Each structure stands twice: as structure tokens, then as C-alpha cells.
Amino acid sequence: MSSESKPSGWQLIALLAPAVLVLLVLFGGGLAYSILQSLGWQPLIGQYRLSLDAYTSLLFSREYAEVFWSGLAFSLWISAASTLISTVLAVIVALLIYHTVRGTRLWTFLFQFNLPVPHLVAGVGMLFLLSQSGLLSRGTAALGLTHTPSDFPVLVRDTNGIGIIIAYVWKETPFIGIILLGVLRSISDSYDITARNLGANFWQRFRYIILPLITPSLLSASLIVFAFTFGAYEIPALVGVRFPRALPVTALRLFTDADLNARPQAMALSILIALIISLVIGVYLWLRGMAERLN
Amino acid sequence: MKHLKLVIILMMLVMTGSVWAQQDVPPTPPGFTDWNDVLQQARGTTVNWYMWGGSDAINTFVDEFYGTVLQEEYGITLNRVPVADTVDAINLVLTEAEAGITEGGAVDMIWINGENFFTLRQADLLYGPWAETIPNSTLVNWENPAVAYDFGVPVEGYESPWSSAQLHFIYDSARMSADDLPHNFDELTAWIEANPGRFTYIAPGTGGFMGTRFVKEVLYSISGGYEQWVGEWNPELYAEWAPQLWDYLNGWESNLWRSGETYPANENELAQLFANGEVDFAMTQAVAGAGPLITAGLIPDTSRAFTFEQYSIGDYNYVAIPNNATNKAAALVLANLLLRPDRQAGHIRPETGFGLGYAIDINRVDDTDQAILEQAFVDLGDGAADPALLAAAFAPDMAPESQSIIETDWEANVLRK
Numbered sequence: 233m234s235s236e237s238k239p240s241g242w243q244l245i246a247l248l249a250p251a252v253l254v255l256l257v258l259f260g261g262g263l264a265y266s267i268l269q270s271l272g273w274q275p276l277i278g279q280y281r282l283s284l285d286a287y288t289s290l291l292f293s294r295e296y297a298e299v300f301w302s303g304l305a306f307s308l309w310i311s312a313a314s315t316l317i318s319t320v321l322a323v324i325v326a327l328l329i330y331h332t333v334r335g336t337r338l339w340t341f342l343f344q345f346n347l348p349v350p351h352l353v354a355g356v357g358m359l360f361l362l363s364q365s366g367l368l369s370r371g372t373a374a375l376g377l378t379h380t381p382s383d384f385p386v387l388v389r390d391t392n393g394i395g396i397i398i399a400y401v402w403k404e405t406p407f408i409g410i411i412l413l414g415v416l417r418s419i420s421d422s423y424d425i426t427a428r429n430l431g432a433n434f435w436q437r438f439r440y441i442i443l444p445l446i447t448p449s450l451l452s453a454s455l456i457v458f459a460f461t462f463g464a465y466e467i468p469a470l471v472g473v474r475f476p477r478a479l480p481v482t483a484l485r486l487f488t489d490a491d492l493n494a495r496p497q498a499m500a501l502s503i504l505i506a507l508i509i510s511l512v513i514g515v516y517l518w519l520r521g522m523a524e525r526l527n
Numbered sequence: 528m529k530h531l532k533l534v535i536i537l538m539m540l541v542m543t544g545s546v547w548a549q550q551d552v553p554p555t556p557p558g559f560t561d562w563n564d565v566l567q568q569a570r571g572t573t574v575n576w577y578m579w580g581g582s583d584a585i586n587t588f589v590d591e592f593y594g595t596v597l598q599e600e601y602g603i604t605l606n607r608v609p610v611a612d613t614v615d616a617i618n619l620v621l622t623e624a625e626a627g628i629t630e631g632g633a634v635d636m637i638w639i640n641g642e643n644f645f646t647l648r649q650a651d652l653l654y655g656p657w658a659e660t661i662p663n664s665t666l667v668n669w670e671n672p673a674v675a676y677d678f679g680v681p682v683e684g685y686e687s688p689w690s691s692a693q694l695h696f697i698y699d700s701a702r703m704s705a706d707d708l709p710h711n712f713d714e715l716t717a718w719i720e721a722n723p724g725r726f727t728y729i730a731p732g733t734g735g736f737m738g739t740r741f742v743k744e745v746l747y748s749i750s751g752g753y754e755q756w757v758g759e760w761n762p763e764l765y766a767e768w769a770p771q772l773w774d775y776l777n778g779w780e781s782n783l784w785r786s787g788e789t790y791p792a793n794e795n796e797l798a799q800l801f802a803n804g805e806v807d808f809a810m811t812q813a814v815a816g817a818g819p820l821i822t823a824g825l826i827p828d829t830s831r832a833f834t835f836e837q838y839s840i841g842d843y844n845y846v847a848i849p850n851n852a853t854n855k856a857a858a859l860v861l862a863n864l865l866l867r868p869d870r871q872a873g874h875i876r877p878e879t880g881f882g883l884g885y886a887i888d889i890n891r892v893d894d895t896d897q898a899i900l901e902q903a904f905v906d907l908g909d910g911a912a913d914p915a916l917l918a919a920a921f922a923p924d925m926a927p928e929s930q931s932i933i934e935t936d937w938e939a940n941v942l943r944k
Contacts, residue, residue, distance in 0.1 A: 275625060295935075298943065365803035381805045382724050391788055473789040474730055475943050485733060488618055489931075 270499035286496035290504070296497060299475075299482055304508070306476040310393045311462040314400035319454045321401065322408035327442070329409075330416045340413065344406045351403060355470035358399045362387040388471050395471040396478075400461050408453040415449045416442075455516065459509045479505050556657040556859055565856045566601065573604040574857035576846075577616035578638035580609020581734060581793055584823035584880025592873060592881075593864060601864075603857045608634075612734045613643045620652055620849045632851035636858040640844040641678040641736075642927040644686055647847065654848040654855055656684025661859055663866035668888035674843055679758060679926040686845035687862045688886035690874060692812035693841030693917055694740045695834035697820070699827055702807060710836050712748040716779065723782040725807045729797050730790035730942065731934040737794055737810055739933055740840050743925060746772050746933075747838040753922040760926035773940035780941075790942070795825070802826045814884035816911035818877020832912040839920035843886055868896035872903040877910055 239247060271282040290296045329339045346354070361367050369384040378384050388395030419442075427437050468478035477485075479501060486498035559565050574597075580586055586609060594605040610616050616637045623632050639647075647653050658664060667688055669675055675682055698708060709715040719726045729738030747753040750768045755761070780787030784806050791797040794810065798820055801809035809826060813819050816832025846865065848858045864870060866887055874881045889900050904914065 298939075365800075365805050381803065386785065389789055474732070474792070474938065488612070488614055488733065 266499045266502055270496055270503050272496050274495060286500035287504070290497055290500055299477065300479075300501070302476040303479045303482050306393060307462055307468075307479045307505075310396050310400070310468070310478065311458050313393075313397050314404060314461045315454050315458040317397065318401045318404040318408055318457060319450065321405045322412055322453075323446075323450070325405065326409045326412035326416060327438075329413060340410075344410050346403065347406055347410070349403070351399075351464065352466045352470065354399050354403050355467045358395055358402075358471055359388055362395060362398070363389065389473055391473055391476065393468075393472065396468055399467050399471055400457075404457045404461070408450070408457060411449055411453045412446055415446050419445050451516075451520065455513050459513065462509050462512075463505055554660040556660045556855070557655070558855065559859075562662060565859050568856035569854070569860045570602040572854050572857050573606050574854050574861055575606045575608055575633060575635040576638070576858075576861065577608045577610055577613075577619070577634050577636070579611075579613055580607075581611065581795060582819075582823075582880070584819050584825075588874070588879045588881045592870070592879060593861065596864060596870075597857075597861060601857075601860050603860060605861070613637065613639055614733065617643050617646055620647065620851070621650065623851060624650065624652055629851050631853050632849055633853075634849050635852045635854045636846050636848055636861060638689065638844065639686060639847045640842065641924070642930040644677050644682075644845065644847060645680050645927040647849070648680065648685060652850050653685045654850045654852060655686075657848070657859060658682065658684040658687040658862075660684075661687065661863040661866075663863050663887070666866055666868065666887040666891045668891065671888075673923060674886075677843070677845065678924050678930075679760075682845070686847035687866070688843045688845050689865045689883075690871075690881075690886050691814070691841060691843050691884035693814065693834075693839050693884070693921060694737060694744065694810060694812050695816075695832055695839050695912055695917065695920075697801065697809040697811055697817045697826065697830050697832050698807060699801070699829055700831050701827065701829040702804075705831075705833070708833055712745055712835070712838075715835075716775075719779050719782045722807065724784055724786075726779075726782075727784035727790055727797070727800065727806050729794060729810065730792055731937045732792070733934075734793045735934075736930075737812060738790070739930055739937075740812075740924070741810065742772070742776070742933055742937055743929065744835075744838045744840055744922070745775060747840075747922060749775055753838065756925045756929075757923050758926065760928040765929075765932070769936060769940075773936070773944075776937075776941045777944055780944075787941075798825045801830075813877075813882035814875055814911065814914065814917070815877035815882025815907050818908055818910035819880045819882040821910055822878050822880050831910060834912045834917050834920050836916075837920050838922045839917060840922050840924050841884075841917075842924050844883070868892045868900060872896075872899040875903050876906060877908050882907075882911075 268282075270286050272279055272285060273282060290300045325343060329336060329343060332339055349357075359366065363369070364381040364384045364386065366388075369378060369381060372378045372384060386394075387398070423441050423445075424437060427441055432440075463480055465478075465480040465484060469481045469484075472478060472481065483498050483501040483505065486494045486501065489495075489498075555561050556565060559568070576589075578589070586607065589607050590605070594607070597603040597605050608616075616634055616639075620632065620634055620637075623634075637643075659669060664687065667674060674688055677686065707718075709718045715726075728741050729735045731739035731742050743756075746768060747756065749771055750756070755764060777787075784800070791800060797806070798809050800806045802825060809817075809820070809830070811817065811820065811832060817826060817830040820826045821828055821830060846858075846862050848855055848862075852858060868887065871885050871887050873879060875884060876882065885900065887900075889897060892900065907914070
């Protein structure tokens with residue numbers, strides 16, 4: 233056994249340094265700058281005094297409070313709904329594909345073909361397909377089911393975020409599903425066979441064998457999807473309405489406002505978005521830890 | 528010394544002569560010795576022109592109509608940089624100033640007016656004054672207050688006009704007859720009630736400056752005139768009329784498209800709704816009316832423009848050069864080219880996809896050019912509204928503070944109610 237099998241302290245630092253440096257400087261630097269600006273530090277207009285004004289203004293002022301709280305509720309709704317629906321769908325589809333005997337490769341390919349499609353393109357596609365004068369509406373009109381664009385239900389650019397949720401579910405289900413397929417394939421099917429021999433039906437096998445085994449990856453994938461959909465900009469900007477408006481869209485609008493005094497609010501909102509996501513993830517992991525200990 | 532008196536008289540003549548000669552020398556843009564110097568410094572360079580990119584028609588037009596001439600006659604490469612809203616270019620200049628970039632900036636020229644011009648003037652980030660030093664500036668009627676004041680802010684040579692625009696409406700002659708058209712806001716209200724779900728307007732806000740303009744027209748109409756609104760911003764007058772304005776717009780809501788739950792965000796979205804048959808009216812600011820949108824294939828060929836009898840807000844739009852621009856010379860050449868009579872006569876034509884009005888005064892050009900300019904006006908085609916009616920309905924815009932106040936208040940009082 234050579235003494236070089238385990239890197240020494242210095243070697244470790246040298247090996248990790250490039251990645252850590254990029255992380256610290258670019259990400260950490262950006263984060264630090266955002267925090268400073270959110271506290272009111274704006275050299276361009278001569279503002280050097282730090283304060284929490286931007287945060288209190290966002291949360292409580294007459295100008296921003298309504299936009300913030302409605303945006304928060306809306307963002308939580310679309311993230312939670314998209315994550316839940318895509319998770320359930322992903323489990324179903326992954327199990328189905330896992331159990332097909334023939335054509336597994338084809339089904340897998342079809343399932344994941346939209347992974348490289350950018351979210352922006354997915355949003356535009358949804359608009360073309362689902363708007364009141366879109367492809368689907370023209371189809372129903374040709375079939376005589378609707379007569380004018382306004383007969384077709386409002387699915388995109390609606391105040392409930394249905395269009396946004398549909399777009400996210402379309403994009404994120406394959407994401408979670410592919411991860412699940414990988415996990416399912418790595419589980420030895422001897423558990424499954426043994427359980428079947430002992431007389432377990434599908435639901436029992438699912439609940440006691442498959443589910444516990446896929447839960448760790450399922451949880452990580454869902455949390456990633458939640459965090460992403462909560463902080464993403466393109467789909468709510470494209471497929472959503474002006475009010476209620478998802479938080480990231482409001483943040484960008486504040487940032488590009490001609491009034492430079494709105495910039496601390498924009499930064500504060502971005503920091504709040506990051507904090508909220510961290511909070512949700514933290515709570516969820518804590519609950520899971522509790523559940524494990526109770527088991 | 529007997530020639531001394533003669534020498535002194537001669538010297539005085541020479542001095543006065545040189546003073547006269549000085550008055551004949553045209554002023555030059557700051558930092559250059561003369562116009563030839565500008566042309567020379569510009570040759571072989573690239574100019575970065577930041578302009579609103581929300582209209583495909585205008586984008587293609589600019590690349591072809593100015594880009595090729597710049598390249599062939601002046602050796603300048605045009606790099607048109609589209610922005611979703613002019614405020615994005617403003618923010619870029621502001622951010623660069625914040626970062627201490629005092630030269631070699633990314634933005635050479637901005638298509639600008641109104642509150643964006645106001646922002647950069649306030650921050651003292653514009654190069655100038657240069658607008659009256661370029662050769663073709665003699666064709667612009669700087670005595671006209673509509674040119675010399677941009678949203679009430681004195682231009683003072685810090686921006687040069689490109690074209691003029693006036694907000695009015697488009698209808699489809701295949702769907703509606705001209706007799707059924709509303710010609711003022713009361714008739715429009717009656718039309719909306721008789722045709723629920725068939726009208727909407729652009730949401731005032733970022734990229735929706737036409738919507739803000741529309742709301743201002745409503746304000747002019749219900750307050751009985753525009754004279755009281757132009758000039759300096761009057762917050763008391765606004766506080767007096769704003770509640771009635773929001774009530775008026777809210778009164779439409781139940782009969783608007785999508786029951787007023789949402790509004791199209793910009794001109795293109797409204798044109799899409801109009802073309803798809805979801806609403807019956809679109810809006811335009813082009814003097815060529817529906818022409819440019821028809822050329823771009825965005826709306827049906829049967830579309831026509833029309834105007835109300837009053838309160839059609841119009842203004843000039845300009846180009847400005849930031850202080851830290853890398854290539855001021857090429858920007859000056861481009862600004863000068865925009866005012867050239869053949870370019871002005873060209874840009875008004877609907878086939879170009881641009882179709883905005885003239886910035887130069889037709890009376891100041893020589894006879895051949897005058898004929899070209901007049902002909903272009905005649906050739907506007909069916910898609911355009913009657914220029915005489917447009918001129919009669921003209922109203923100026925309000926002070927720059929009005930823009931963001933109306934946008935914010937509309938969102939709070941109309942959209943969210």
C-alpha cells in the first residue's frame with residue numbers, strides 16, 4: 233500500500249481549490265453583493281447607509297406588500313402543485329416502464345426526449361398549444377365543439393397558474409422519472425420475487441419494498457424541482473399574468489425599474505426567495521428526520 | 528511709420544473679416560475638429576445601437592435600410608442590439624457608470640425619448656450637446672417646441688430626432704364597417720358594452736408604453752382637455768382626476784377581453800389577439816398605420832388604421848449618445864444619416880415595416896427632396912389613417928414623471944381590483 237493512496241492535507245486543498253475558488257468568488261461574491269445592495273448600499277446614487285428598509289418595505293409597505301404576499305402565495309402554489317403532480321406522475325410512469333417487457337428502450341427514450349428542451353421553449357410551446365386561439369382550440373373548433381376563441385377554456389395566461397403548472401409538469405416529470413428509473417434498475421429484483429412468492433399483492437409490494445427504496449432519491453429530486461420552480465423566471469413570465477405574479481418575475485421587474493431606488497427591493501426579494509426555499513427544504517428534511525426516528 | 532495707419536486699418540479689416548468667417552464655420556461636435564474628422568474616425572468601425580427590439584418589422588428594416596448604407600458609403604458596421612424595453616439600455620449605462628467605466632462603454636447610441644432621456648440627463652450621463660452640430664440638423668425645425676422639448680424636458684442638443692409617432696387604432700375592414708367605428712372615448716365605451724369580450728388595451732408598464740399612452744388619452748378625455756396636463760407635472764391635478772380615471776377603466780372591465788383579468792403586455796401581443804380574431808381593435812403608433820404590421824404578416828391585409836377625433840398623443844423620438852460611448856464618431860454619422868431626406872422619405876413607407884413619421888421639416892429641404900418627401904406621404908396606402916385627421920387629433924404628451932406614476936397606479940387600481 234503506497235503512502236500516496238490518501239492525499240495529504242495540502243494536496244487536498246490544492247485539488248479542491250479551483251472548484252472552491254470559483255464557488256466562493258462567483259457565487260459567494262454575487263451573493264455578498266446582493267446582500268449588500270439589499271441593505272441599501274448603492275454607491276451610484278451615493279447611498280452608503282445600511283438598513284433593513286428594503287425588507288420592511290417589501291413585507292409591509294402599501295406599495296409592495298400586496299405584490300409580495302400575493303406573489304409568495306402564488307409561487308408556493310405553483311411550486312407545490314408542480315412538484316406534487318410531477319412526482320406522482322413520475323413514479324407511475326417509471327414503474328410502468330420498469331415493468332414493460334418489450335420496447336423498454338423506446339419507452340424510455342420517449343419519456344425523456346423533452347429533457348433537453350429549454351424551459352423557455354416549453355413555455356412558448358404551451359402558449360401555441362393551449363391558448364384560446366391556439367392549436368387545441370382550433371382543433372375543437374374544427375370539430376364543432378367550440379365556435380369562438382372565448383368558448384375555449386382559459387388554460388394559459390390565467391390567474392390560477394394552470395398553464396404554468398402544466399408547463400412545469402411536462403418538463404419536470406421526465407426529470408424525476410429518469411432518476412427513479414435508474415434507482416429502480418439498481419434494486420435487485422430478488423426482493424420483489426421473494427415478496428411475490430410469499431403472497432404479497434402489488435400494493436403491499438409497492439408500499440413496503442419499492443417505496444422505501446426509492447424514497448431517498450424521490451425526495452432529493454422533488455426538492456430540486458421545488459427549489460427550481462420556486463425561483464425560476466421564464467415560465468411564469470411567459471405563461472403567467474400580471475397579477476398575481478410569481479416572485480422571481482417581480483424581482484426582475486424591480487431590478488430593471490428606471491427608478492434606482494427600487495433596486496434594494498429587487499435584491500431583498502431575491503434574498504427572500506433564497507431564504508424561503510432554504511426554509512422549506514430545512515423544514516421538510518427535519519420532518520423526515522423525525523419520521524425516521526419514530527420508525 | 529507712414530504706413531502705420533494703413534497697417535492698423537488693414538489689421539482691423541482682417542480681424543473683423545475673420546470674425547465674419549468664424550460665424551460661417553459650422554459648430555462641431557465636442558471632441559472633434561470638424562465633420563471630416565468625424566467621418567474619418569468613424570470609417571472601418573462598428574457602432575452599437577441599442578434600440579427597442581419588440582417589432583421584427585422594425586428590426587429588419589433598420590438592418591437593411593441603414594445598415595447597408597452605413598457599410599457602403601461610410602465603411603461603418605451597424606450592430607443593432609435589441610432590448611425588451613429602452614430602460615434596459617439605460618440600466619446598462621447606469622451600471623457601467625456605477626462600475627466606473629468612463630470610456631469604452633458598450634452602448635454607442637440609444638433609441639430614446641421621454642422618461643428614459645430624463646433619467647440619463649438627470650444622471651448627466653449623455654454626451655453632448657451635439658444634435659445641432661451635425662450637417663443634417665439644419666433640416667430639423669428646432670424652433671418647434673414639440674421637437675425642442677421631449678416630454679417637457681428641454682433637449683438642449685443632447686439627442687437628435689429620428690421620427691415621429693402618434694397613437695391611434697387599427698380595425699379589420701373585413702369584420703367591421705367604417706361606419707361602426709367609435710370616434711371618441713364615449714363611443715368606445717358604448718361599443719365595448721355592445722360587444723363584450725372584444726376589446727382590450729395594452730397593459731401600461733415595462734414594454735407597454737403604448738398602453739400608458741392610451742390611459743393618458745383617456746385621462747385627457749375625461750378631464751376635458753390636454754392643455755392643463757402639459758408642461759410641469761401637477762400632482763394636485765392628478766390626485767383630483769385619478770380616481771375618476773380608474774373608475775372609468777374599471778367600468779369597462781366586465782366587458783373587456785378575459786373580463787379584464789389580464790391584458791396584453793405589448794403591441795405584438797395585442798396584434799396577435801387581433802389577428803387571431805379574439806379582439807376587434809389593435810393599436811399602432813406608425814403614421815403608416817396598419818401598413819408595417821401588414822407587411823410583416825402579423826395582421827390581415829384588410830386591416831385599416833383610424834383615429835379618434837381628439838386626444839391622439841404624438842411625439843418625436845430621438846437617438847442619444849452616452850458619455851462613455853466607445854464609438855461616438857460612428858454614432859454621429861448614423862444620427863446624421865437618419866435625418867437624410869431620402870432616408871426620411873423611405874422610413875415613412877409602410878413596406879419598410881417601420882412607417883413612423885418625419886422628423887425633418889419638409890419646408891427646409893431642397894426641391895427635389897421635397898418632391899420625394901411629399902410623394903412618400905401620398906404613397907402611404909390604404910392601411911394608413913388620413914394624415915389630416917391625425918394632425919387634427921394631435922395632442923402632446925405629459926411631463927416625464929407621469930409615466931411611472933400612471934403605470935404603477937394603473938396596476939394597483941385597475942389590474943388588481
